[in-house]
Amino acid sequence: MILNTTREALQSLFAESAPAVEVEAGAPRGNGVITCDYNAHGYHLDAKVEADQLLAAVEIIDQAGFFIESITGVDWIKEKQLEVIYDFARFDFDACRVVIRTRVPRDQPVVPTITSIYAGANWHERETHDFFGIKFAGHPHLIPLLLPEDADFHPLLKDFKA
């Protein structure tokens, strides 16, 4: 099963083996891979990594033959953090949806680009930069995609005022 092999591969990123059980909803969680209840959440694996582990994690996903679904952000203004969420799924019948997430400080939101691994990340990262101001270090063309070309605002930040 691809689910088990992917989980093991992702777990190798972390020093001590992370708990493979679902944590209580809303509870703060550390880095690690958790197996989710597909019926409740709609995805199978949820890996939280540090920003500098991101490329290694995405490399594992790419090697395992996943396709990129989307990249998005979430503004956790109370924790003063921005989260970047990467979604991956599979073309075969071994259904496995993987979510990779990383958090960066809100005042210095920088994560490495994954365009070198998935060319299709290009627009997704530009869009996330538009909406949240998250900088994707190494991105070849990080200019506004959906917002006007002179946009200097990030509308999905919780403190954005129109």
Add this chain to the structure above:
Amino acid sequence: MSAPIQLQPGETFILNVGPQHPATHGVLRVKMEMDGEYIVKAETVLGYVHRMHEKMGENRTYAQYLPNLSRLDYLGALGYTHGHVLVIERAAGIEVPERAEYIRAITVELNRLASHLFWFGCYVMDLGGFSPLMYALEDREYILDMLEAVTGARLTYCYYRFGGLYNDVDDDFIEAAKRFIPRMRKSLKKYAALVTGNIIFQKRLEGIGPISAEMCRKYGATGAVARGSGINFDVRKNEPYSVYPEFDFDIPVYHECDSMARFKVRMDEMEQSLRIIEQGLAKLPGGPIMAEKKPKNIKLPVGDFYQAVETARGSFGIRIVSDGDKNAYRLKLRSPTYSNMHLFDEACEGMMIMDALAFMGSLDLVIPEIDR
């Protein structure tokens, strides 16, 4: 009058396709660097119909957000509202009556047919054949009339509710749908003879716009684009939802990777949709169309919820990050054409301009759905 500009050999010029251009079927702009008739480099410029639907998801309740979903892809709107109600039902744990799910499947497939018919007509018109559009629109009109009678709208449907439907289907709808199936089958034969079998049409599309399976994976292309590149992927089969496991239908896959393959996939899909509608009508169970136990004001538990559905254009995903409130903390829409269009820039390099437009049409773009 100024003298015509003379280009030196090897010198390129910039051609703006759009934002108002008939071939893009919407407000899409592609900046093309041209060497004569050949594209050296293309850059798609988006955002002309961007409405920030995701922000709207954060400042209205889940129910208030329902109509927004049908304003993404105005040709296949039911598939998108289906995704939204499914993710809410998944998160809130609402059981949907079987009759409601069957009616959802029937109406989604009718909508998929209407969308494919419209694409078929417009695509052939782009390539210079005018009359198929008229046939396709006539067939589509039957579907729109049927859907209008039960949903109250012709394009921007808001028919599904959390836990069921807004309105039950009546005998008139069932009769009309049963009458429509043989009519549509006859039309599909006509289209095959008139268009698919046409040698000029075939020569125009074969080998145009090759997209490898690996490219689909790197860009996340789904729907008919992936299935035309030999990838057997359809969310209805790969990650079954609703009552799709109850139906016997096939996923058409072609391995040629060109525009003709994508064309054939959609033409075959119409027959598969008819099969689903036929079986759905035959199996349609009685009973309620709305869940009994359903909270009046829906609040989702804290957490992260995802649902993917197969729309007419590919895999549509909706993610809701909930903080337990009555509206979403974050709502993300993963639109299929966004990923399908993304590979255009890379794939059209070196192509002739008119081939590139034939290729663009085979991607079945709906711009408001890309821009959201």
